[in-house]
Amino acid sequence: MFDALSEKLELAWKKLRGQDKITETNIQEALREVRRALLDADVNLQVVKRFIEEVREAALGSEVIMGVNPDQQFIKIVHDELVKVMGDANVPIAQASTPPTIILMAGLQGSGKTTTCAKLALYLRKQGKKPLMVAGDIYRPAAIDQLKTLGQQIQIPVFDLGKTDPVEIARQGVEAARQQGCDYVILDTAGRLQIDLEMMAELERVKATVQPHEILLVVDAMIGQEAANLTQAFHERLGITGAILTKLDGDTRGGAALSIRQVSGQPIKFIGVGEKVEALDPFYPDRMASRILG
Numbered sequence: 333m334f335d336a337l338s339e340k341l342e343l344a345w346k347k348l349r350g351q352d353k354i355t356e357t358n359i360q361e362a363l364r365e366v367r368r369a370l371l372d373a374d375v376n377l378q379v380v381k382r383f384i385e386e387v388r389e390a391a392l393g394s395e396v397i398m399g400v401n402p403d404q405q406f407i408k409i410v411h412d413e414l415v416k417v418m419g420d421a422n423v424p425i426a427q428a429s430t431p432p433t434i435i436l437m438a439g440l441q442g443s444g445k446t447t448t449c450a451k452l453a454l455y456l457r458k459q460g461k462k463p464l465m466v467a468g469d470i471y472r473p474a475a476i477d478q479l480k481t482l483g484q485q486i487q488i489p490v491f492d493l494g495k496t497d498p499v500e501i502a503r504q505g506v507e508a509a510r511q512q513g514c515d516y517v518i519l520d521t522a523g524r525l526q527i528d529l530e531m532m533a534e535l536e537r538v539k540a541t542v543q544p545h546e547i548l549l550v551v552d553a554m555i556g557q558e559a560a561n562l563t564q565a566f567h568e569r570l571g572i573t574g575a576i577l578t579k580l581d582g583d584t585r586g587g588a589a590l591s592i593r594q595v596s597g598q599p600i601k602f603i604g605v606g607e608k609v610e611a612l613d614p615f616y617p618d619r620m621a622s623r624i625l626g
């Protein structure tokens with residue numbers, strides 16, 4: 333499963349074969365290989381440092397299992413720690429005790445936010461739910477039409493008021509969902525090219541007005557190590573409840589995934605794996621661990 337890293341670690345361990353104990357000195361080289369693998373996967377340096385310390389502690393605290401090579405045992409420790417950092421299991425989307433469940437989608441322009449609104453709506457409908465999408469990205473010129481077109485394509489209604497106050501759009505959108513007996517309302521919001529105070533202030537106002545059950549940060553996996561800063565900025569201001577990592581069909585090794593939970597404590601709930609509206613999968617930490625290790 334972790335062929336590339338396995339090979340490198342095997343070299344690091346070769347001279348240690350026959351030793352029956354993992355020690356501070358004999359894991360140095362192996363830790364260096366893990367560090368390199370993570371940096372190659374474009375994981376943020378601070379995140380890597382913290383992770384390596386955790387692996388070191390776990391490895392030193394572990395007993396050598398008879399009959400298992402230390403390199404294999406070490407790899408298992410790394411894998412298990414990666415999974416732990418990303419949250420063990422898949423965390424499903426929230427469900428409000430009184431519908432509709434309100435989902436606010438946040439993220440930078442181009443991250444895939446509008447597309448992901450439609451993907452999520454389709455996913456929920458396949459679960460037997462009734463979603464409504466709300467077109468709240470009033471700044472990116474084509475965003476409202478884009479969401480409406482996607483809505484037509486998957487036959488899921490889109491609420492829109494044109495280019496008016498985004499807070500009012502969200503408020504009325506939630507009200508419409510309530511009146512139409514929808515289970516979920518997915519609010520598309522305006523992104524900017526960079527983290528921006530105005531964008532954050534606007535999202536805060538939308539949050540205060542509709543009090544969403546989920547605030548999902550949409551993160552483009554291609555931004556790699558930048559995901560740490562991005563997540564931190566959004567989490568500090570908004571208090572995200574989870575993330576969706578998009579564009580994992582590209583050649584990224586998914587290092588961004590490692591930063592998100594470590595920085596915010598919140599799980600990745602879904603991954604985007606293509607441009608098509610069906611291309612959304614629940615996030616599984618163990619699969620991502622394999623991908624990151626390469």
Ligand code: GDP
Pocket residue numbers: 439440441442443444445446447448472475523578579580581582603604605606607611
């Ligand atoms: P927004 O500005 O955040 O609303 O971004 P869009 O939803 O318009 O997406 C920007 C571009 O990314 C579009 O061309 C989408 O088709 C593309 N996109 C979104 N998600 C994915 C994904 O998971 N994989 C791929 N390959 N492209 C995606």
